Amino acid sequence: MNHIIGIDIGGTSVKIGLFDTEGNMTKKWSIFTNKEDNGKYIMKEIYQSLINKKIDLEKVVGYGFGVPGPVVNGTVLQAVNIGWYNYDLALEFSQLVSNSNVHVGNDANVAALGEVFKGAAKGKKDIAMITLGTGIGGGIIIDGHSIEGVFGAGGELGHIVVEFDHPRQCNCGSLGCLETIASATGIKSEFKELAHSGKYHTFLTNIDKPSAKKIFDAAMRGDELSNVVIDKVAYALGYACHMVSLVVNPEVIVFGGGVSRAGEFLFEKIRKEFKEYKFYAVQNTIIVGAELGNDAGMYGAAYMVSNA
Numbered sequence: 318m319n320h321i322i323g324i325d326i327g328g329t330s331v332k333i334g335l336f337d338t339e340g341n342m343t344k345k346w347s348i349f350t351n352k353e354d355n356g357k358y359i360m361k362e363i364y365q366s367l368i369n370k371k372i373d374l375e376k377v378v379g380y381g382f383g384v385p386g387p388v389v390n391g392t393v394l395q396a397v398n399i400g401w402y403n404y405d406l407a408l409e410f411s412q413l414v415s416n417s418n419v420h421v422g423n424d425a426n427v428a429a430l431g432e433v434f435k436g437a438a439k440g441k442k443d444i445a446m447i448t449l450g451t452g453i454g455g456g457i458i459i460d461g462h463s464i465e466g467v468f469g470a471g472g473e474l475g476h477i478v479v480e481f482d483h484p485r486q487c488n489c490g491s492l493g494c495l496e497t498i499a500s501a502t503g504i505k506s507e508f509k510e511l512a513h514s515g516k517y518h519t520f521l522t523n524i525d526k527p528s529a530k531k532i533f534d535a536a537m538r539g540d541e542l543s544n545v546v547i548d549k550v551a552y553a554l555g556y557a558c559h560m561v562s563l564v565v566n567p568e569v570i571v572f573g574g575g576v577s578r579a580g581e582f583l584f585e586k587i588r589k590e591f592k593e594y595k596f597y598a599v600q601n602t603i604i605v606g607a608e609l610g611n612d613a614g615m616y617g618a619a620y621m622v623s624n625a
């Protein structure tokens with residue numbers, strides 16, 4: 318039986334999935350991300366791990382990779398968390414495995430491909446995905462392929478500016494990016510700021526260190542301050558969905574990442590905000606939660622090989 322290998326490289330672990338050529342995952346495991354010497358051992362350790370698992374490399378049709386940074390033509394422009402700069406991952410790994418069928422993409426784009434392949438946007442050609450984690454990642458798929466862009470910034474939806482009145486500084490250098498409002502970090506900062514303003518009541522006691530999950534839970538239980546924070550999150554995400562819809566008119570917008578576990582409570586609010594924009598041609602855009610969780614990257618990486 319022939320295989321495809323789908324690999325999702327993160328800052329702490331590398332997830333490796335073994336797939337059949339139909340895209341069914343038959344095995345998965347993970348190894349530690351060795352960031353020593355700017356990540357120079359990672360490819361060798363992935364290769365070694367495949368050998369240790371007794372994968373017959375002769376039967377591997379191709380390899381797909383999702384990496385945490387912008388990618389252009391198989392080269393990682395920068396992965397700050399790992400220490401890669403202008404790193405030709407495709408070339409390096411091709412040489413290790415003696416197989417030139419190696420595909421590399423940005424992790425958020427690759428996760429979006431995963432949802433197209435086997436998840437919430439299965440079978441759809443045109444979708445956007447917004448991943449709400451510590452930061453915000455985005456991926457745009459058009460006609461089954463992700464938009465990479467000239468410098469790998471295609472689909473970086475987390476840096477759409479949504480707050481103009483009282484913007485907070487974003488890691489990217491701009492002020493008021495979506496990430497400063499709707500990422501787990503943004504939600505916590507917003508809550509803390511408003512809590513200290515004393516304008517709204519909250520029954521949460523540890524107001525300096527609430528987790529995003531605690532804030533969502535409190536909002537569901539009617540906490541005033543938490544609801545003000547979450548309503549702003551939904552407003553910002555609804556606005557971002559509208560922007561994306563006007564640019565690429567996707568059939569589905571998928572929300573993934575830890576914050577999206579708030580589920581329908583959050584999605585209903587986003588849909589409501591989105592509906593406030595009346596341009597007729599984007600009114601039917603479907604907004605849903607992701608289905609593949611942490612496996613999306615591996616599925617998407619395998620999809621790049623099978624859809625090449």
Ligand code: ZN
Nearest residue numbers: 476487489494
């Ligand atoms: Zn930004």
